[in-house]
Amino acid sequence: MNQQIQESQAYLMQSEKMASLGRLIGGIAHEINTPIGSINSNNDVLIRTVRKLRDFLDCGDCPLEVRDHPEVIKIMKVMEEVNHNNHMACDYIGEILVSLKNFTRLDATKKQKVDLHKGLNSILTLVHHHLKNRIQVVKEYGVLPDVVCYPNRLNQVFMNILVNAAQAISGQGVLTIKTFPKDENVKIMISDSGTGIRKENLTHIFDPGFTTKGEDGGTGLGLSICQKIMEDHHGKIDVDSELEEGTIFTLTLPIK
Amino acid sequence: MPEVGPITILLVDDEEMVLTSISSFLTIDTDYQTWTYTSPVKALEKLDHQRVDLVISDYLMPEMDGISFLGRVKQKYPQVPRILLTGYADKENAIKAINDVGLYQYIEKPWNNEDLKLIIRNGLEKTLLLRSLEAKIREVQKAQQELGDVQKQILRVFA
Numbered sequence: 001m002n003q004q005i006q007e008s009q010a011y012l013m014q015s016e017k018m019a020s021l022g023r024l025i026g027g028i029a030h031e032i033n034t035p036i037g038s039i040n041s042n043n044d045v046l047i048r049t050v051r052k053l054r055d056f057l058d059c060g061d062c063p064l065e066v067r068d069h070p071e072v073i074k075i076m077k078v079m080e081e082v083n084h085n086n087h088m089a090c091d092y093i094g095e096i097l098v099s100l101k102n103f104t105r106l107d108a109t110k111k112q113k114v115d116l117h118k119g120l121n122s123i124l125t126l127v128h129h130h131l132k133n134r135i136q137v138v139k140e141y142g143v144l145p146d147v148v149c150y151p152n153r154l155n156q157v158f159m160n161i162l163v164n165a166a167q168a169i170s171g172q173g174v175l176t177i178k179t180f181p182k183d184e185n186v187k188i189m190i191s192d193s194g195t196g197i198r199k200e201n202l203t204h205i206f207d208p209g210f211t212t213k214g215e216d217g218g219t220g221l222g223l224s225i226c227q228k229i230m231e232d233h234h235g236k237i238d239v240d241s242e243l244e245e246g247t248i249f250t251l252t253l254p255i256k
Numbered sequence: 257m258p259e260v261g262p263i264t265i266l267l268v269d270d271e272e273m274v275l276t277s278i279s280s281f282l283t284i285d286t287d288y289q290t291w292t293y294t295s296p297v298k299a300l301e302k303l304d305h306q307r308v309d310l311v312i313s314d315y316l317m318p319e320m321d322g323i324s325f326l327g328r329v330k331q332k333y334p335q336v337p338r339i340l341l342t343g344y345a346d347k348e349n350a351i352k353a354i355n356d357v358g359l360y361q362y363i364e365k366p367w368n369n370e371d372l373k374l375i376i377r378n379g380l381e382k383t384l385l386l387r388s389l390e391a392k393i394r395e396v397q398k399a400q401q402e403l404g405d406v407q408k409q410i411l412r413v414f415a
Contacts, residue, residue: 033343034271034274035273036366037274037365037366040366041277041278041281041366041367041369042277042280044281045277045281048285049284052284
């Protein structure tokens with residue numbers, strides 16, 4: 001009884017923390033949206049401007065000694081490269097912004113019909129720094145119907161499992177996300193080629209407070225919260241693991 | 257579109273940087289002339305003695321929100337297309353308001369310049385079509401009136 005109270009307290013605190021964090025992130029994303037919009041547009045304007053300059057240099061009105069002057073060639077090259085680089089940087093920031101927006105979903109206090117792949121892709125963008133140059137992500141997405149759910153809470157589950165998977169892989173590895181519909185449910189299988197979970201731990205991983213991550217690891221609440229969120233959706237979370245082979249988490253979620 | 261002079265677009269956003277971005281784009285890529293205001297109130301004053309061909313306004317501004325501003329623009333110039341620029345968190349409110357004040361379009365920040373240009377062009381085309389439709393209606397009304405007069409004359413002759 002006492003333990004139950006403690007568990008639900010911990011759960012409440014964690015979900016309250018997530019909610020505040022969501023509001024904070026949403027607020028920041030909203031604030032930087034305008035300057036990013038401006039930079040993005042300016043970059044586009046510069047690309048167009050340099051293109052016009054290039055067209056002018058290449059046209060008959062422009063003296064050849066200007067066009068072929070080493071200083072002009074150098075300046076043009078630098079401008080074109082920097083603009084291109086900025087363009088990619090802006091796209092990337094834009095992608096992160098959209099992902100943050102999808103992740104926090106400030107509008108989603110009610111259940112909604114959502115495309116789960118969009119949520120998964122957003123989380124992948126957000127955990128990019130855990131994966132890059134190290135872990136290959138394989139997406140085996142099936143055709144899924146939109147699912148009625150609390151998108152921001154499900155995103156929390158995806159985030160937890162994907163970060164765990166990335167942490168379970170010490171060097172190079174593969175992370176596979178497979179989705180498919182089955183009967184009245186959708187299944188999302190997230191597997192990693194990591195260290196795997198010991199048999200004696202496997203039965204405890206959903207217990208609140210259970211962690212093997214040591215001091216700088218987690219609170220031990222992550223997976224218990226995932227389980228609670230899946231139960232709230234009348235779904236479930238299953239785990240299968242083989243030491244040194246990897247781990248598969250399977251999420252089952254009713255479509256309606 | 258005006259009979260003389262360039263097409264003019266009024267831009268209102270409390271963030272100077274957004275105004276600079278959009279007006280630079282329109283300067284380099286179109287022949288439109290832009291007037292920019294960080295204050296919707298000042299922009300309305302300008303509209304008192306100067307007409308424009310299209311108005312773009314930000315949504316969240318301290319003096320007056322974009323919906324009220326564009327509503328006032330509508331009172332002055334019902335046919336001028338009005339476009340709302342919104343941050344993503346305002347989207348739902350903005351869409352609700354679009355029907356209330358009859359906006360032509362809304363654009364989300366961060367915006368894409370190519371889309372922006374297309375929306376402006378379509379908006380201007382719509383005004384042009386409306387204006388020519390009105391001219392046609394006036395012509396038809398005039399012709400009908402003339403026909404009516406002729407009919408009366410004929411009746412008078414045969415009466």
